[in-house]
Structures are given as C-alpha cells and as structure tokens.
Amino acid sequence: MLIRRMELRDCDAVNTIYNYYISQTAITFDLVPWQTIERERWFAQFDTSSRYQAWVAEQNNELVGFAYNTAFNPKQAYLISSEITIYVAHDAGGQGIGSQLMQTLLNGMRQLGLRRAYSLITLPNPASLALHRRYGFQQVGQLSDVGEKFGKLHSVAMLECDLTR
Template identity: 80%
Template sequence: MLIRRMELRDCDAINTIYNYYITHTAITFDLAPWQKQEREHWFAQFDPSSRYQAWVAEQDQQIVGFAYNTPFNAKQAFHIASEITIYAAPDAGGRGIGSQLMRTLLEGMREQDLRRAYSLITLPNPSSLALHRRFGFQQVGQLNEVGEKFGQYHSVAMLECDLTV
C-alpha cells in the first residue's frame, strides 16, 4: 500500500468513498453527497505552503482511504490545534489503512509544530475509537444528541491527542 499526498486528480475517488458514508451512515453529518466541483474547491486549502495536509492510501492503483487535517477553529489563537478526519473505503476495513493514514498524518502535523489534534466521532463507533486510542487520543468530551440524521439523534465524542509527546 502506498500512502501519498492527495492530488487534485483524487477528488472523484475521495467523493466515492465519502459519499457512501453520507448516504449510508451517520458517521458524517453531511446530508447531501459532495459534487466534484465542491471537492475540488475544498482541496485548494491543502496548498503545499499550508500547515494542513491531505493524504490518500492507494492499493492496486485504487484509492482505498484518505486522511486530512484542517483548522480546529477559525479564531487565530487556535493555530496550534487541528481537527483530523480519516476514512477508509467501505470494503477496505481491517487492512490497516486507517493506522497507516493516522501515522502519516500525525507525523506531518508534528512537523508543522501543531500541538493538539482533535477528532469528532459519531457514536457508537468502536473501531474508530479504538484506532484513535492506539495513537494516543483520549476522549475529552461528548456532545449528546447533537446531530439528527436518518430520523435519529446522534451523539459525538471529542478526542484529543497531545502531539508534543
């Protein structure tokens, strides 16, 4: 498996993975599938000079997962913190894709002198919680019934990782 920087040409594959989770799960709180133009506009934030990065996992010339970090909050003093996101293709679970993407992403964040990584995980999601805990994330909060999708209310765990250790 190859972990590499995401490129503009990967946007369709990223949408295929992400849109599956939009339409079939509550893992993401997006309600409408992303369009190509929307993803390409989103991708522009990962300019090489930015401290934010996006990675893909590629296997047999197919994108099987992706990970990225974005600003934690728009207020300037939060510049030392970042929110992460990781997705594997729905049929690619259990292959270590999430671990490889997480390792690469966190290493890159440390190189950018970020101090804290945050992740919001829709509950229940034991596999995602386990992945994050393996990399030093600890649950620091829970937002109860904060989202509504598919006619149900969903809670979200907030996890934090100290990138300085």
Template identity: 45%
Template sequence: MVSDRTEVQVSPGKEADLEALTDLYNHYIRETAITFDVVPLTPEERRPWLLSHPEDGPYRLMVARETAAPEKILGYATSSPFRPKAAYATSVETTVYLAPGAGGRGIGTVLYEQLFAALEREDLHRAYAGVTLPNEASIRLHRRLGFQQIAVYGEVGRKFGEYHDVMWFEKRLT
C-alpha cells in the same frame, strides 16, 4: 511510503484524486451517520476542500492507495483547521475515512501514522477528532494513536431521523 502489512502506499492527495475522494465521502453521506453532511457533493463542490489541503503546512490530505492498483483509493486522512479564530491556529481537527471493505487491514492506522509524521514539522500543539457514536472501530483507532477522550456531545446531530452523540478526542502533539 509503503507498508508491507497492509500493501498500501500513502501519499499526499492530488487533483486527479478528486472524483474518487468525493465518491468515497458520498458513500458516508448516503449510507451512514459518520458524517453529518446530508446531501451528496459533486467533485466541483468538493474542490475547495481538496485545495485547502496542500502538500505542506498544517492542513494535509494523505491518501492510501492499493500498491498493486494505485488508481484504487482505499482511504484518506486529513488535518484541517480546528476553528477559524487565530488563537486556534496551533490546533487541528483530524479525520479518517476508509473505502467500503477496506476496514480491518490497518489502513486507518497507516494513514494516521503518515499524517502525524508529516505534522511533526509543523507548529502544532493539539489534534482533535470527533467520532459519531456508535463507532467502535474509530474509537479503537484513535485510542491506539494516542488520542484521549475528552467529551461526549449528547444527541448533537440528527441524521436519518435519529439523534447521534459525538465523542471528542484530543492528542497532544507537543
């Protein structure tokens, strides 16, 4: 799907995207506390993650590409298992990562809109998202897409020698 306002095309992620997706994620590992991973990953280490997000089902990977240069990945959104126990099967954890410099163009919104449109056909009840604080852009995105704040885990993660809070959001899907 193409959005004129952001000039991006959103489609399911594929094997050919693995290296670019890994590079994008590694930026957040190396440069930010947005993810609590602390060691950059190789594409081979990231492959199981990619394979756990097929083109159908409740666990999806949607990738935004520049329309004029489709090889350029601008970001991605995922839905993943919320917790491993069977009773959690109708809940997913969602996330969005944008390439450096891609923020402020509505790409995160388009990614989430496409992800949630795909998930409408799935047997899902709730979506959850954790946002490492501070991150006003991510908080605004989640609220704009109908997420409600449900908790803040205080100083739950330590990265770069500092403790970080995580704000948790919930979105009703049914």
C-alpha cells in the same frame, strides 16, 4: 499499499469513499453527497504553504482511504491545534489502512509544529475509537444528541491527542 499526498486528480475517488458514508451511515453529519467542484474547491486549502495536509492510501492503483487535517477553529489563537478526519473505503476496513493514514497524518502535523489534534466521532463507532486510542487520543468530551440523521439523534465524542509527546 502506498500512502501519498492527495492530488487534485483524487477528488472523485475521495468523493466515492466519502459519499458512501453520507448516504449509508451517520458517521458523517453531511446529508448531501459532495460533487466534484465542491471537492476541488475544498482541496485548495492544502497548498504547499499550508499547515493543513491531505493524504490518500492506494492499493492496486485504487484509492482506498484518505486523511486530512483542517482548522480546529477559525480564531487565530487556535492555529496550534487542528481537527483530523480519516475515512477508509467501506469494503476495505480491517487491513491497517486507517492506521497507516493516521501515522502519516500525525507525523506530518508534528513536523508542522502543531500541538494538538482533535477528532469528532459519531457514536457508536468502536473501530474508530480504538484506532484513535492506539495513537494517543483521549476522549475529552461528548456532545449528546447533537445531530439528527436518518430520523435518529446521534451523539459525538470529542477526542484530543497531545502531539508534543
């Protein structure tokens, strides 16, 4: 497996992975599938001078996962913190892809001097919670019944990782 920086040419493959979770699960609270132009605009935030990075996992020349970090909050004092996101193709779980993406992402965030990583996880999601805990994340809060998707209310766990340790 190859973990590399995301490139503009990866936008459609990232959408293929992500749009599955939009249409089939409550893991993301997005309701409308992403289009290529939206993803390309989103990708612009990961330029070389940015505190934010995006990574992809390739297996047999096919994209099987992606990870990125973005602003935790737009207020400037929060610049030392960042929210992370990791998705693995729905048919590629259990192969260590998420772990490799997480390790690469957190290492990159440390190199950039970020101090805290946050992740919001729709519950229940034992696999994602276990992955995050393996990398030092601890649950610091829960937003109860904060989102509605597919006619059901969903709660979200907030996890935090101290990147200075």
